[in-house]
Amino acid sequence: MSEMAEKNSNTEQNILEAAKVVFVAKGMDGARMQEIADKAGINKALLHYYFRSKDKLFEAVFVEILSKLIPDISELLLSELPLFEKIRKFTQHYIDTIRENPLIPVFILHELNREPEGIARTFKSMGIQPQIFIDEIKREIGKGTIVPIDPLHLIVNLLSMCIFPIVAQPIMQHLIFEENGEAYSAFLEQRKKEVPEFIINSIRKK
Amino acid sequence: MSEMAEKNSNTEQNILEAAKVVFVAKGMDGARMQEIADKAGINKALLHYYFRSKDKLFEAVFVEILSKLIPDISELLLSELPLFEKIRKFTQHYIDTIRENPLIPVFILHELNREPEGIARTFKSMGIQPQIFIDEIKREIGKGTIVPIDPLHLIVNLLSMCIFPIVAQPIMQHLIFEENGEAYSAFLEQRKKEVPEFIINSIRKK
DNA sequence: GTCTATATCGGGATAGAC
DNA sequence: GTCTATCCCGATATAGAC
Known part of the structure; x- marks a missing residue:
């Protein structure tokens, strides 16, 4: 479990970091989930797995x-x-x-x-x-x-x-x-x- | 011709006014052509008739x-x-x-x-x-x-x-x-x- | 010049395999 | 947890009638 949790919260943190950069530079409306995913080194679908929606992700950031x-x-x-x-x-x-x-x-x-x-x-x-x-x-x-x-x-x-x-x-x-x-x-x-x-x-x- | 020109530049000015309000409040990315059209009391297609694209309209504003x-x-x-x-x-x-x-x-x-x-x-x-x-x-x-x-x-x-x-x-x-x-x-x-x-x-x- | 109808596409979101 | 494929809607843009 510890390994899973490790990876989990690593990915989650990566996403938050990437999202922060993109949202701050482009704003909520200008930001693209694709760009966030790329910057986090993962896939769009995974964004929705961790944070249900763009709104929720933005809120978190x-x-x-x-x-x-x-x-x-x-x-x-x-x-x-x-x-x-x-x-x-x-x-x-x-x-x-x-x-x-x-x-x-x-x-x-x-x-x-x-x-x-x-x-x-x-x-x-x-x-x-x-x-x-x-x-x-x-x-x-x-x-x-x-x-x-x-x-x-x-x-x-x-x-x-x-x-x-x-x-x-x-x-x-x-x-x-x-x-x-x-x-x-x-x-x-x-x-x-x-x-x-x-x-x-x-x-x-x- | 004078009447036409009159109306023309009135509409154009209305569009610019409406666009200004919406763009300033929502930003380029958040602004919607529909909202601008509504606020100008006209139709979406007319926006493109006067200004070729959203980009061009934004630039003008x-x-x-x-x-x-x-x-x-x-x-x-x-x-x-x-x-x-x-x-x-x-x-x-x-x-x-x-x-x-x-x-x-x-x-x-x-x-x-x-x-x-x-x-x-x-x-x-x-x-x-x-x-x-x-x-x-x-x-x-x-x-x-x-x-x-x-x-x-x-x-x-x-x-x-x-x-x-x-x-x-x-x-x-x-x-x-x-x-x-x-x-x-x-x-x-x-x-x-x-x-x-x-x-x-x-x-x-x- | 102004409208209605429609084409086109980008992007958020979901399904489902692995 | 992570991926690929796909759905589906919203928004820009265009076609064409009036």
């Missing part, structure tokens, strides 16, 4: 992606560092994380638009709790370390400046570097320092 | 969207206002513009990922020239009005904080307002003031 992403965010918000240090660490770590899978944010947003109800259900079932970080910002304002600012805007600014330049790379690269991928990559690397300093510069009490 | 978007950006970068004023105006105008068609940025990015070569060609054929704005920022740094900052990072920060919160509304709304659309709308409205002040606060020489 979507859940896997989300459940990997969310703890990653939460973890950092809850660490024990002082605020400015936390902003620096978060930016660095987050830019790196998204650069590893730059297609995922657009994938999620696209699918969220495509089928708001169905996917949103999946999404809601996993909780993120930004409240702790919000409270921390409020405390710093109270202490007078930083200027009065709505914590939500601060958080959204931070996320925006990390995520957007990566997901918009296909456009930005063309706009400012004439398709020079190397240059844009270096630009993103710089942002790991530029963004936190930009933020801290704005909120630090003088 | 994509070009129309881009050629509307790009002058809109350029225009503002070239105005004559002082820098801080320009940042305020740009933010306001740009947030409003994107809120009118919040799905378009994700649509563009998704399609760019789906078919990098084909679409990129279309994209490149229209030029945006950020150089004038870059030079202006450099001059202000020279004058000592603002702190030394790489103009590209400043521009990307600005765009990020305008665009991202709107395209990521489906996620953010859930994260911070528990699906309260009204509250998120008000939040975006606030950003028209918060974002420029956040930026100016960061770059202004003290």
Whole structure:
């Protein structure tokens, strides 16, 4: 049994991996079961054996992606560092994380638009709790370390400046570097320092 | 002939309008010619009469969207206002513009990922020239009005904080307002003031 | 220019052998 | 568990009448 189970879950994992790549690149509608099967080194019929349908397979992939992403965010918000240090660490770590899978944010947003109800259900079932970080910002304002600012805007600014330049790379690269991928990559690397300093510069009490 | 031409271009325009809505919401792959025909109040066959294929129709829609978007950006970068004023105006105008068609940025990015070569060609054929704005920022740094900052990072920060919160509304709304659309709308409205002040606060020489 | 009817094909899904 | 062969529907595209 152990051998069977071994092989079973290997194949299943192969399928999930392949499906993830294809779904993320092409979207649910553009993805082809044939392509997933090829990439997994197996046969179309086997896809249906493991996951009953394309919808079910997609759902599985979507859940896997989300459940990997969310703890990653939460973890950092809850660490024990002082605020400015936390902003620096978060930016660095987050830019790196998204650069590893730059297609995922657009994938999620696209699918969220495509089928708001169905996917949103999946999404809601996993909780993120930004409240702790919000409270921390409020405390710093109270202490007078930083200027009065709505914590939500601060958080959204931070996320925006990390995520957007990566997901918009296909456009930005063309706009400012004439398709020079190397240059844009270096630009993103710089942002790991530029963004936190930009933020801290704005909120630090003088 | 005038009557014919009239009707002709009306239908053509109706099709383009309908196609735009459907393509933007569902993406090229998810869009159905039937749905476009229905929304245009005509028949599937007519779509093929005006535009030979789905690909051709998509191309037409994509070009129309881009050629509307790009002058809109350029225009503002070239105005004559002082820098801080320009940042305020740009933010306001740009947030409003994107809120009118919040799905378009994700649509563009998704399609760019789906078919990098084909679409990129279309994209490149229209030029945006950020150089004038870059030079202006450099001059202000020279004058000592603002702190030394790489103009590209400043521009990307600005765009990020305008665009991202709107395209990521489906996620953010859930994260911070528990699906309260009204509250998120008000939040975006606030950003028209918060974002420029956040930026100016960061770059202004003290 | 606009419609109805139909050809064609791609792709998701199932049957059944091994 | 994995494969081959096949079913069947949906969607693009075309033919042809009006």
